Amino acid sequence: MSISELRETPHIKPNGVEIAETILLPGDPLRAKFIAETYLEDVVQFNDVRNMYGYTGTFKGKRISVMGTGMGTPSMSLYSWELIHIFGVKNLIRIGSCGAIQDQLNLYDIVFAMGASTDSNYVQQYNLPGQYSNIASFSLLEKAKKVADEKGLPVHVGNVLSSDFFYNADQTALEKWSKMGILxxxxxxxxxxxxxxxxxxxxxxxxxxxxxxxxxxxTTTEERQTAFTNMMEIALELA
Incomplete structure (x- = not known):
């Protein structure tokens, strides 16, 4: 049996429940639960391994899934790799929180990550002969911007930092990234x-x-789980 036919992994065990081709990926599994219970119809849970909850349902008649990914590049990369290669997911939309490092950003503002600079070494596995630019899929970015405009929601579009460090011994690091225009x-x-x-x-x-x-x-922990509804509603329209 090939890996693509296995249809379960040590981390995702859907027990025959479909995972849609479009999936929303909050870091917090409780945010995934909130989205499923608040927005989706005909919801079925497809994962609870390690309490990393995943659900499939419909939104405006379209199949869509939502699943937590945990924190950091290793966790996101593990789950997204399996969703892509084992379960055939084609559109992956991370919905998460961020810490602003530019003056024009305020609490609750929405950011579309057109690019993602990083201090992670994850790219080294590809043995590329140079530096790689991590960019969003233009088709999803274009559609998300259109949805935001139709909803009258202002958004910031630009480069973000994906850092391996939540607590960084270099207290000047974020100031340096900010000077490069990172949002x-x-x-x-x-x-x-x-x-x-x-x-x-x-x-x-x-x-x-x-x-x-x-x-x-x-903001508070509770607000991060349930109050970021504008971001969620934009993402749901991308199914």
């Missing part, structure tokens, strides 16, 4: 974009500003 910091997008590019599928990250790092502003 915000998060921990997963670069790995997702690399997996998608290498497999020839589509990926996009949509973020909501949960913290402003330089202004020491932040």
């Amino acid at each position: 915000c910091a998060e921990m997963e997008t670069a790995g997702l974009y690399m997996n998608a590019a290498h497999a020839g599928v589509n990926a996009l990250t949509i973020l909501t500003v949960s913290d402003h790092i330089f202004r020491h502003e932040q």
Whole structure:
């Protein structure tokens, strides 16, 4: 039996439940549960291994799945690789939180990650003869921007930082990234974009500003799970 016919992994065991070709990927599994219960119809849970909840349902008549990915490039890369290569997912949309590092961003603002700079070494596995630029799939980015415009939701589109460091011993690191025009910091997008590019599928990250790092502003844990609804509603329209 080939790996593509296995249809389960040690981390995702759907027990025959379909995983849709389009999937929303919040880091927090409780955010996945909230989206499934709030927005989807005919919902069936397809995963609970390690409490990484995954669900499939319909939104406006279209099949769509949602699943948590955990924190950091290793976790996102593991789950997105399996979703792509084992379960045939074609459109992967990360919806997450970020820490703003530009003055024009405020709490609850929405960011579309057109590109994802990174301090991760994940790209080294591809043995590329140079530096690689991690970019979103234009088809998803274009559609997401159109949805946001139709909803009257302003968004920031640009480069984000996918960092392996939540607590960085180099206290000047984010200031340096900010000077290069990076909008915000998060921990997963670069790995997702690399997996998608290498497999020839589509990926996009949509973020909501949960913290402003330089202004020491932040939202609560509960708000991160349930209050970032504008981001969720844009992503759902991409199915």
